[in-house]
Amino acid sequence: MPAVDSVLIQGGGVGGLTLAAALAQRGVQVDVVEAVGSDAVLGVGLNQPSNVLAALDEIGVRQACIDAGFPFEELLLWSPASEQVAAIPPPAGLYGTPSNNAISRPLYNGILREAAERAGARIRTGATVWELTEDDAGVEVELATWTGKRTAPRRDGGADRRRYDLVVGFDGVRSRIREHLFGDRYVPVPTGFAVWRVVMPRPADVTHIVMALSGDVKAVLTPTSRTEMYIALVSPEPGNPRYERADFARLVRERMTSFSGLIGQLRDGITDEQYVSYAPLESLMVREPWFRGRVAIAGDAAHTSPPHLAQGAAMAVEDAVVLAASLDEHTSLPDALDAWYLRRRDRAAFVADMSLALLRQETGSELTPADLELLQMGIPGAQARLAAQSY
Ligand SMILES: Cc1cc2nc3c(=O)[nH]c(=O)nc-3n(C[C@H](O)[C@H](O)[C@H](O)COP(=O)(O)OP(=O)(O)OC[C@H]3O[C@@H](n4cnc5c(N)ncnc54)[C@H](O)[C@@H]3O)c2cc1C
Structure with a gap:
């Protein structure tokens, strides 16, 4: 891979594990540090629309997800008395069928983790980044032990220091890597x-x-x-x-x-x-480049929205496969990160803005002029737009 030989990913959720698999499959040395571990990932489920199934195909796990999940086509609207009042047909677009596949989150994480490890990525749970020191040639990273939200990270006395070409924060809406890059400029808004x-x-x-x-x-x-x-x-x-x-x-x-x-x-x-x-x-959108130097953020760390389009994890997976491809295509790291960000920002911002507008509309909250413009297309229009654009 021209732009990087070694990458550290903080966060072993949907996005981090996809990136780990996509990079390791290209021969990059990948370490993942995950604080809590996949068993603790929001243990419910989520929907995989067809665009994310296409992105998952790039790391070879599309069929495993469909086999473990529940594929279907249209979305149904019921009255409060449970009578069907409408069906939203799936959009025609670039990504084929099934249009949707809902899956248990622990199973999804397990599939991604297996793909990442099979490709050679090393995943360390109960760990986090303590300190990052960047120079022209790389990032020196010191790790700490961290096993959960309710305890503080414990420094390992510099015992675990390594150098990487790139550090990526796929560490969710409360990202520490985002804080490292931007301080408190971006915080999740309830x-x-x-x-x-x-x-x-x-x-x-x-x-x-x-x-x-x-x-x-x-x-x-x-x-x-x-x-x-x-x-x-x-x-x-x-x-x-x-x-x-x-x-x-x-x-x-x-x-x-x-x-x-x-x-x-x-x-x-x-x-x-x-x-x-x-x-x-909560909602959060980082509306400036998602990287500085050799440190980047992606997925919920850079853009979080209410689940009204069922596309948050899909955007994280798309971020991951596009980042891996961009690092492969460019010889210079700044060029690779720049091209990646420019390719991803408008699609991720559309999902975040549209999801928030749908939440406000459904709940009778005050709508902004930008909400009103987006809401003209409704859920079918938003789905059609996402299905028509390549990620
Ligand atoms: C109710 C609900 C329903 C949803 N439904 C859907 C859906 O149907 N379809 C869809 O596509 N999306 C859905 N989403 C959105 C989706 O859950 C997120 O967008 C997605 O999980 C983001 O993936 P990520 O990898 O960026 O972050 P996360 O999944 O949050 O993973 C971050 C990981 O980083 C770890 N971590 C955090 N901080 C640190 C640290 N300091 N050090 C080490 N590790 C750390 C965490 O333990 C976690 O494992 C839904 C969200 C909600 C709330």
């Missing part, structure tokens, strides 16, 4: 809404992603395998409150009282808080 997710057995009638809106609460049913599905419930949570886990099941049921029919039956079955997770929805 939207005032949160998502509750509940994993449960899949009833035979849930064969597509189903969206049902009742007032300012949206329920989304996602089948992730023949046997499993999850409900994601987007609800207003002003002031970003914290709740006790013991109350999770009751709080979800209370927020779903206006649903009936199948969705009502599913709600009544939510009794065990261990299957419920809660996350505030």
Whole structure:
């Protein structure tokens, strides 16, 4: 690979593992440091639209994802009483079928991790970057032990120092690498809404992603395998409150009282808080180059949005395969990073801006003139645009 021989990736989530696989398959020496480990990755599921399936094909895992997931075509809209009111057909475009494949997140991470390790990437869990020192020829990195959000990183006394040609922060919305590059210029902004997710057995009638809106609460049913599905419930949570886990099941049921029919039956079955997770929805968009010198950020670290287009992880995977290709195509690192950023920024910003506009529209929040312009195309128009553009 002309532009780099060695790369350190901070973050072994969807984006970091894809980049690790894509670079290692090209012969680059790749180390990944992941604080928590794949077992702790938001253990629910997500949708893979056809554009991300094409990007995953570049590292050879498209079919493994389809085999482990639940492929389908259109998205369905149901009334709060669980009657179908519309179907959004998949857009025609560059990426073929299936148009969607929903998959459990731990399975997805496992597939990516195996691809990265098979290609030779070294993945170290319970670790993070302590210090980065950059010079003209490389980045000197000192690692620290870190096993979770609630504990502080522990310096290993310089025991683990290595040099790399490039460091990439795929370390999520609270990225430390972004902080290293930009200080506190970019911080995640709470939207005032949160998502509750509940994993449960899949009833035979849930064969597509189903969206049902009742007032300012949206329920989304996602089948992730023949046997499993999850409900994601987007609800207003002003002031970003914290709740006790013991109350999770009751709080979800209370927020779903206006649903009936199948969705009502599913709600009544939510009794065990261990299957419920809660996350505030945040947004963040770095609107300047995602790199300086030999340090870059990508995925949620550079652009995070509410999940209203189900494209956040897709953008992280696209960032990763385009970065690997750009490092391959250019002999100079600055040229490679520049070309990569210019190729990615507008598509990622479109997903972030459109997702936020959809959240505001669905929840009756105040819309900006830019929101109104984007909303003219609706979800079908946004999907068509993403499917028509090459990533
Ligand atoms: C409710 C919800 C539903 C969603 N549904 C979809 C969907 O259907 N389709 C879709 O495409 N996207 C979806 N998304 C978006 C998607 O989850 C994210 O965009 C995606 O996970 C971003 O991938 P990433 O690799 O950039 O970051 P992450 O997945 O957040 O991974 C970051 C990794 O870095 C690690 N890390 C963090 N800090 C450090 C550190 N200092 N040192 C070492 N390691 C660190 C973390 O432990 C983590 O493993 C959804 C998001 C939400 C909230």
